Each structure stands twice: as C-alpha cells, then as structure tokens.
Amino acid sequence: MAEVHPIFSASTVSARHAQVPLGNNMLSAVEAILDPAVLALSLWLVSASVYGELRPPYLILAVIVFSITFPGTSRLQSSVKLLIFNILYSWFWVALLLLFLGVATGYIAEFSSHALITWLWAAPLSQIGAQLALRSAAPYLLLLQGPPQRAIIVGMNEQGLALANRIHETRYSKIALSGFFDDRNPSRLHQAEHSSLLGRLRELPEFVKENRIQFIYLSLPMASQPRILHILDELKDTTASIYFVPDMFITDLIQGRSGAVCGTPVISVCESPFTGSNGIVKRASDIILSLIILTLIAPLLLLIAIAIRLDSPGPIIFKQRRYGLDGEEILVYKFRSMRVCEDGDNIRQAEKGDSRITRIGAFLRKNSLDELPQFVNVLQGRMSIVGPRPHAVAHNEIYRNLIKGYMIRHKVKPGITGWAQVNGYRGETRTLDKMQARIDHDLDYLRNWSLRLDLHIILKTVLIVLKDRAAY
Known part of the structure; x- marks a missing residue:
C-alpha cells in the first residue's frame, strides 16, 4: 500500500529542518544574536519613550529576555509567511512565560501597564522588521566573506543528487557545487539537473588540488568500503574537508543522529526522541x-x-x-x-x-x-x-x-x-x-x-x- 505523507509536516512547527552546512559563520552569528537583541532593545526603547530613561526593572527584564531567547532561531530559509507565523508563535509563549513569572513573583508591579502593552506588540513587529532587513542584507554579508566555497560530490546516485538539489535550493549558501565524480558509464548514471559529470575517481585528487576544492561529499554505497578507503588515502595530500553521505540516508530515519557505543561511532536509524x-x-x-x-x-x-x-x-x-x-x-x-x-x-x-x-x-x-x-x-x-x-x-x-x-x-x-x-x-x-x-x-x-x-x-x-x- 502506498504511504501517505503528511501534507503539513511537523518540521515546519518544530523548526528542526535538515540543513546543509552553509559554511557561513557571519550570517550564523548574526542570526543567533538578532532576535534576542531586538527584543531587549525594543524594551529599552519602550522604557525610554514612557519614562524618558531606561529604568532598572526594564534593564533586568531585558537581560532575562535575552537569556531565554539566545541563541536566536535561523529563519533565513523560511518563507515570509512562515517567518511571521514562527515569530508570533514564539513570542506568544515567551510573553506568556514572562507574564506568569511576573504575576507569581509580584515583580509585574514594577512595570507600567502602558509600557508592557506597548512592548507586547512592538517586540514581535521589531523582530519581523529585523528579520526582513537581514534578508536584504544577507547577500552583502556573503560578499564580505569572500568567494563561495567550492564543493564536489563523489557518486552520482540518488542520495548524491538529493544533496546537490538541497545545496542549490538553499538560499544564502556559501557552497558552490562544481559537479560529480563517478566511475560508471554515463548511461547508468542518474541525470543531474544542476551539475555535470567532471570525471572518474582516479582523476579526483588532481582535480581537487588544481581547483582548490574545499568540500568533498562521498556519496558511495556502504558496500564500496575498499574504494572509499582508497579515495581517502589519495585525498590525504589535499586540504579539503571530507564528508560521508551514506546510502543508508535514503531510508526513512526516525530521530537519526550520530553517537558512540563504547567509543565506536554509530548513526541511529530509528530512535526515541526522548533520550537524555x-x-x-x-x-x-x-x-x-x-x-x-x-x-x-x-x-x-x-x-x-x-x-x-x-x-x-x-x-x-x-x-x-x-x-x-x-x-x-x-x-x-x-x-x-x-x-x-x-x-x-x-x-x-x-x-x-x-x-x-x-x-x-x-x-x-x-x-x-x-x-x-x-x-x-x-x-x-x-x-x-x-x-x-x-x-x-x-x-x-x-x-x-x-x-x-x-x-x-x-x-x-x-x-x-x-x-x-x-x-x-x-x-x-x-x-x-x-x-x-x-x-x-x-x-x-x-x-x-x-x-x-x-x-x-x-x-x-x-x-x-x-x-x-x-x-x-
């Protein structure tokens, strides 16, 4: 019987999307601090507009808000509609928690009701504005970090093509995919929409050195262990970062994550999310x-x-x-x-x-x-x-x-x-x-x-x- 996939996946709510490494430290740092900083700054501005100064209770509350919201969530890959929903949804729970703590401790008496009401709507609007501004600034931040980092995929198969599509569809990525390497005849290969076949595996080390490739993704069957070991040995003379894309990843992982058993690295295929x-x-x-x-x-x-x-x-x-x-x-x-x-x-x-x-x-x-x-x-x-x-x-x-x-x-x-x-x-x-x-x-x-x-x-x-x- 055919499997019926959910139309609206839980990943759109839980914000646990599978991400391709962006190689993008500046954007990641800005995203981590943006929402917490905007929430704290909006509270300071509300205090200054109501009282003409930043009062100590508002300063303390701003520190609390920054602490519970840091690091901020990555939202650059979301649609504008989902961005607005996620911000409003997250702010609802943060505001509810702060209100509960304020009433339970009696600390809410230190704040003006007018100031709090103003902040309740000003804070999420400030977040939305800041996130939209970041989207406009993101291309310029990428330029400041230099040219894109070049990557290749070894193995033009199903999981390799899936990774290629993900790289091309990821906005604001610093990864530029050059193409694939594979030993099979072109007639046996899956068709690549975005990238071409660059050569055979024996040509890989020389290509990596001549073109200063920074990322290599090995998308070969797990049964090809001798070939994988040979490739790794040949690539020791390069400075490229190497990642495995095992063929087991084309299966339906439940809470797939890496770990270790008695010091031996393992990857979970089906695991409860409620561990640790x-x-x-x-x-x-x-x-x-x-x-x-x-x-x-x-x-x-x-x-x-x-x-x-x-x-x-x-x-x-x-x-x-x-x-x-x-x-x-x-x-x-x-x-x-x-x-x-x-x-x-x-x-x-x-x-x-x-x-x-x-x-x-x-x-x-x-x-x-x-x-x-x-x-x-x-x-x-x-x-x-x-x-x-x-x-x-x-x-x-x-x-x-x-x-x-x-x-x-x-x-x-x-x-x-x-x-x-x-x-x-x-x-x-x-x-x-x-x-x-x-x-x-x-x-x-x-x-x-x-x-x-x-x-x-x-x-x-x-x-x-x-x-x-x-x-x-």
Missing part, C-alpha cells in the same frame, strides 16, 4: 501541565462522574488495555461513554449513531471530555499529554500486519492528543487509508519532536475541541 535531556524536558512538562490541568478541571470531573452515574448503570471509569511505551500493555482510563465495556480480542470501533453510546456518553465523546481521566495516566507515567493516540490492543494486532512501521509509534508513550488528531485524523478510522495517514502523522511527530511542537499541538487541540465534531 529531551526525556527530562518531556516528563517535567507532562507533570507540571497535568497537575495544573487536573487542578483546574476538578469540579468538572466531579460533575461528569455524577452525570454518568445518574444516566446509566455501570462504572464511572472505563479501563481498557492499550499498547504503551515499547509495546508494553497499559491500562488507560476514560469516562464510560457506552453501555458496554469491551476489552477483548474483537473490539468494534464506535460509529456515528452507535446504539451502545449513552446519552451523556454522546456529549462526552463529541467534546472529547471522556479522555480527561487520562491526565491521571500521565501522572502515573503511562502516558504523555502529546503523543501517538493509543489504540485498543485488538486493533493494534490487526494494523501492525497491514501498515509498515506501525509499531514504531510505540517507541514513545501514547498521548492524550497528537499530531494526527490536530490534522483531521481524530475519531473513527473506517478505511486502511485513514489509518495509514494517522500512522504517517505519528511518525512525522517522532522525527520532528520539540517542546515547541508539543505546545503547538496542545493549543491547537483546545481550539479544535471547541468546534470539531469528527469524533463520536
């Missing part, structure tokens, strides 16, 4: 947000429990087996919305007009209120607030044999909401195509996870629940 500090950040955010949410919705939980008890006989909480982290079975809590509590080897998904659904259950499912007890599962460590939605064990056993990569979604804890759910794949999945699309979105989430993406999904879930009627 990422795991700590994910778990801490789950605990903090769950405690806040459960505290706020406690009266609502009590009212729902009473309504379920009065509406139909049976337990208030429905417990169902699901696959959790690493495919281990867990018990997931939900408010009971049906007259039956199915948890066997053959479970029928809920359908529109399903006679098993109670009156209060229909309301709960329509508004996703039946999922609220799962915040307790989050505190238990069985689930996360954001992650692939858990399916019934019976459904897992069916789809794991029908959809390639289905079980990879269990490399992380299941979530109350997820990337698939906020992109229209919420509720019943009648066809295999819909389930395939849901799994594709789950894997897209694993490839591109960031705390920013989680916050985006949570915010979008709240907005969707208020108007969506896809689940029943």
Whole structure:
C-alpha cells in the first residue's frame, strides 16, 4: 500500500529542518544574536519613550529576555509567511512565560501597564522588521566573506543528487557545487539537473588540488568500503574537508543522529526522541501541565462522574488495555461513554449513531471530555499529554500486519492528543487509508519532536475541541 505523507509536516512547527552546512559563520552569528537583541532593545526603547530613561526593572527584564531567547532561531530559509507565523508563535509563549513569572513573583508591579502593552506588540513587529532587513542584507554579508566555497560530490546516485538539489535550493549558501565524480558509464548514471559529470575517481585528487576544492561529499554505497578507503588515502595530500553521505540516508530515519557505543561511532536509524535531556524536558512538562490541568478541571470531573452515574448503570471509569511505551500493555482510563465495556480480542470501533453510546456518553465523546481521566495516566507515567493516540490492543494486532512501521509509534508513550488528531485524523478510522495517514502523522511527530511542537499541538487541540465534531 502506498504511504501517505503528511501534507503539513511537523518540521515546519518544530523548526528542526535538515540543513546543509552553509559554511557561513557571519550570517550564523548574526542570526543567533538578532532576535534576542531586538527584543531587549525594543524594551529599552519602550522604557525610554514612557519614562524618558531606561529604568532598572526594564534593564533586568531585558537581560532575562535575552537569556531565554539566545541563541536566536535561523529563519533565513523560511518563507515570509512562515517567518511571521514562527515569530508570533514564539513570542506568544515567551510573553506568556514572562507574564506568569511576573504575576507569581509580584515583580509585574514594577512595570507600567502602558509600557508592557506597548512592548507586547512592538517586540514581535521589531523582530519581523529585523528579520526582513537581514534578508536584504544577507547577500552583502556573503560578499564580505569572500568567494563561495567550492564543493564536489563523489557518486552520482540518488542520495548524491538529493544533496546537490538541497545545496542549490538553499538560499544564502556559501557552497558552490562544481559537479560529480563517478566511475560508471554515463548511461547508468542518474541525470543531474544542476551539475555535470567532471570525471572518474582516479582523476579526483588532481582535480581537487588544481581547483582548490574545499568540500568533498562521498556519496558511495556502504558496500564500496575498499574504494572509499582508497579515495581517502589519495585525498590525504589535499586540504579539503571530507564528508560521508551514506546510502543508508535514503531510508526513512526516525530521530537519526550520530553517537558512540563504547567509543565506536554509530548513526541511529530509528530512535526515541526522548533520550537524555529531551526525556527530562518531556516528563517535567507532562507533570507540571497535568497537575495544573487536573487542578483546574476538578469540579468538572466531579460533575461528569455524577452525570454518568445518574444516566446509566455501570462504572464511572472505563479501563481498557492499550499498547504503551515499547509495546508494553497499559491500562488507560476514560469516562464510560457506552453501555458496554469491551476489552477483548474483537473490539468494534464506535460509529456515528452507535446504539451502545449513552446519552451523556454522546456529549462526552463529541467534546472529547471522556479522555480527561487520562491526565491521571500521565501522572502515573503511562502516558504523555502529546503523543501517538493509543489504540485498543485488538486493533493494534490487526494494523501492525497491514501498515509498515506501525509499531514504531510505540517507541514513545501514547498521548492524550497528537499530531494526527490536530490534522483531521481524530475519531473513527473506517478505511486502511485513514489509518495509514494517522500512522504517517505519528511518525512525522517522532522525527520532528520539540517542546515547541508539543505546545503547538496542545493549543491547537483546545481550539479544535471547541468546534470539531469528527469524533463520536
């Protein structure tokens, strides 16, 4: 069955794009300091315009803002529309955090409400203006760094051509691709749109020295180890930087990254995004947000429990087996919305007009209120607030044999909401195509996870629940 790729990838939200090295220290340095500096400077200007001077509280706040936003995000490769969205989105969360800290500490009393309101809209506008100005200045900054750095690719194959296309499509790159080297006959080679075949591998060292090539990308099959070693030996008499582009990279990597095992370099092909500090950040955010949410919705939980008890006989909480982290079975809590509590080897998904659904259950499912007890599962460590939605064990056993990569979604804890759910794949999945699309979105989430993406999904879930009627 054909794979259905997400139309709107999570990478556009998480800002974790695959980048070709730009060889561009000046632009990278400017990008790192631009947003933090603009936010701090805009606050200083607001203080000067309101009070006629820079007051100490504003100076301290500017230092805090600079600290939490440094280094700035690279935005030169984004479209203008995505640039504006990312700036407004990032500023929303920074401003919300600062407001929370200000109220919690009482420090907000040191600031004029007029000054703060002015800064709330002046800061992102200043960022947008500064980023657009950087785009205009970027070509001149590139000229200051001298001519482009010349590069060649060894191996005119699929991954080599993909790298060539990426280099040519990357704006403000200091890399000038000269062409390819390959020993095969031209009739056996993939066609290169942007670059030509420069010669055979035996001609490579001389070409590199004569043309002062700075970057060499080896895009040869992993089975060609003797040939690769010979090339590396021949290139020892040059000053070029050499990079491997292994053919394994044409596969679909999940959190692909380099590392070491007992001192031996390795490259991950499929790994959980929640390792090391990422795991700590994910778990801490789950605990903090769950405690806040459960505290706020406690009266609502009590009212729902009473309504379920009065509406139909049976337990208030429905417990169902699901696959959790690493495919281990867990018990997931939900408010009971049906007259039956199915948890066997053959479970029928809920359908529109399903006679098993109670009156209060229909309301709960329509508004996703039946999922609220799962915040307790989050505190238990069985689930996360954001992650692939858990399916019934019976459904897992069916789809794991029908959809390639289905079980990879269990490399992380299941979530109350997820990337698939906020992109229209919420509720019943009648066809295999819909389930395939849901799994594709789950894997897209694993490839591109960031705390920013989680916050985006949570915010979008709240907005969707208020108007969506896809689940029943």
